[in-house]
Amino acid sequence: MTDVNRQWIMTSRPKDMVSRENFSWQESPIPEPGEGEFLVRNLYLSFDPTMRVWMNAQDSYLPAIQIGEVMRCFSVAQVVKSNHPDFAVGELVNGGFGWQDYAISNGGGPIPPSKLHPGIDPQLTMSVLGMTGLTGYFGMLDVGEVKSGDAVLVSGAAGATGSVAAQIARIKGARVVGITGGEEKCRWLTEVAGLDGVIDYKSEKLSKALRQHFPKGIDLYFDNVGGPTLDAALAGLALGGRVVLCGAISGYNSATGADGLKNYANLIVQRGRMQGFIILDYAKRYGEALRELAGWVQSGDLKYQIDLQEGLENAPETFQRIFTGANQGKQLLKVGDVS
């Protein structure tokens, strides 16, 4: 525990790859909660590609982070002082408390806090039973409408969202091929997560690998990366193929934005559909999804990996890990202990 509030302030917007230069370290007094507010101590910070979008000047599905504000992120925190009737001291909460030790909440904001179910590991609520797990769940089932027998391709397949999406497709009876980078991730996907095939984008030529794995075309592509990978998948779509646009990480750190798609006209020839979604729209259905996800985790059908780093001072470098692919599973940063 510290007696000051250590904070990372966003001081500039990245032009391409995000770096420590975009933030400054600041120490300020621990704030006091006012009437109807509560104070939390952050325990785990979550690192998600979408945070890079929040750093751009233009508002997205959430307001842009303003220069001079604490860097926004999902996190799990513990209530340490409370003047709020619904949040008691000692309780654990999910929220968007940012890159800092302490935060004040009134229970609202762009990412409203919610209490953790007692007895569930906080790290699980930030991964397979959290936003990334939910994103894989609704993206694969609601947007992708996966069905038994589908030939499914998932990019970022060893990542927090992709691994859930891919395994749900497998559970539903689809044949699933994942794209990832590096031998260790490839091995995890086939040997632990039980995928039918894997493509290592670092050592294989994607278009050739797609033709080999999908001789009859891709029925469903769950896209976490955008750019040339999405373009190659579009070229390989089967009749009536669907593309779920979950993220376009390949373009997030590019000054000119995402790479241009050349093969979109194949959506006409194949009567295909490409659809984007934002997990926050499914908030009312999180409960049903979490029950089903938790069941699969308990039965061993749904595997997950967590990459846990430590220390608030390492937040910028931890953030970079998800863009370089250094992370092995869901990227978290431990910044405090449960008291």
Place this chain on the structure above:
Amino acid sequence: MTDVNRQWIMTSRPKDMVSRENFSWQESPIPEPGEGEFLVRNLYLSFDPTMRVWMNAQDSYLPAIQIGEVMRCFSVAQVVKSNHPDFAVGELVNGGFGWQDYAISNGGGPIPPSKLHPGIDPQLTMSVLGMTGLTGYFGMLDVGEVKSGDAVLVSGAAGATGSVAAQIARIKGARVVGITGGEEKCRWLTEVAGLDGVIDYKSEKLSKALRQHFPKGIDLYFDNVGGPTLDAALAGLALGGRVVLCGAISGYNSATGADGLKNYANLIVQRGRMQGFIILDYAKRYGEALRELAGWVQSGDLKYQIDLQEGLENAPETFQRIFTGANQGKQLLKVGDVS
């Protein structure tokens, strides 16, 4: 009438803009129908952007036209000899009889022939009550799911398909803005077709015009052109916006294919959907659609234009008109008279 069968043979595949160089003129004997076949005399040839796709080496939703084959097109023809129980001499038929005076059919093929309803002008069955009208109908209603109050954008709005799509949106209570080129087409869209607004791509800057016409974003974009126009529309999508991919004419005559889309990630932020379709999939529902389209034509709610050229010898240049935008309405070529 001629006593030979004059034909345009496809002798090479165009690298970019299609031209007379890709065809050769040939005169051969009029063929005799065998058992179960019939002979037709072409009356009107239809010119459609999709024909350019058929000329490429790669099969699309129809097999590629082979070098040495008669150029494929939709047409209306009259049966002049018949050994087929369903097609009698004198009857008018829609089919894919190609750039030639005479053709043999067994009732099947990639574009199966169908008899015209007696009393309907053959030119209408090739435009507003034909493939292009049906394409506008199913694209706007089934794929686009247009509804009252939608802010709708249609490109190629003065064209055979776009004009039907745009007017159906207007009939259904949407606010409709069309994109076209040139004063005459603009005037037709607002003064005759009753659109709420028009953008002249030849004299206006598209992105600025879109912001003016769609301050709250585009709910539905019916795309006939692809490329930079599609990209600009993607950037201007409203929440939950839909894109109907009908054609990508801007890329059809390009050696490198369609221009790359930069703004597809806006489908994520706006929870948007982009979907392609092929009219041939709706064959079982043509009847209901044609009845509704015919009703709107009769009531004056649905206007159309036909650009009628004459003479089989002019087929290549007539085809070029639809890519240069020289055509004013549905492009047809009269090649024979009803006997």
